[in-house]
Amino acid sequence: MGMFMSFLGKGGPSPSSQMVGFFMGTLYKQFVEKDITNFEEFHIAVLDIFNNFNSALPGKHLDVPPRNKIEDCYKQWKEAKETKKKKIFVNFMTKNVNLSKLDDYTVVTGVVTPPVAMAAKRAGENVPQLTFIKAIPDVVFVPSATVLALISVKLSRRIFLKNIASQE
Structure with a gap:
């Protein structure tokens, strides 16, 4: 490169x-x-x-x-x-x-999401309505949550930047 x-x-x-x-x-x-x-x-x-x-x-x-x-x-x-x-x-x-450059929001989301996903999974295992969360392995749950968070950040940034550009 x-x-x-x-x-x-x-x-x-x-x-x-x-x-x-x-x-x-x-x-x-x-x-x-x-x-x-x-x-x-x-x-x-x-x-x-x-x-x-x-x-x-x-x-x-x-x-x-x-x-x-x-x-x-x-x-x-x-x-x-x-x-x-x-x-x-x-x-x-x-x-x-x-x-192509990554923005700071994407990097922060990529770093913060895995520990937050693990904490959310552990907390969700103790809720009776979310017993199915125990069946999902950590190796599937954490990367899935991270990818979903990164996609949502990318989409929300795109929508946010488009709205700002249209207001100018």
Whole structure:
């Protein structure tokens, strides 16, 4: 992952221009091999590139650029001559590729939830109406509660941030 980001000039030592040219040339060749005639095919090709990177590289993943930036790139790419298309694509990739970041709420939830889930399970075992909780093994209950908590934090943050953005 670090090598990929350094190829894009996003940190670490800068690779030689030949290396960047080779890497971007290979990436562009993979991109151009697809038959792109409209925006949807262009968008799918860009998503495919990010999907390949995220599935192949361990560790941190890359965020896909917003749809409006991809649309702007497509308009420029479509109107450009064949000789300029590669340059437009390379500029788009180097400017819009960012590592995905976890927010503090997700990290805190991931750390706090397992002990809270164990305490809740122990407390629930003593409640007569919740006798079925004893049948659920800890190895199933704690990860399940953690995943559900992480999903709820992610969804609530997305809804909260969307509401704030719509008010501005």
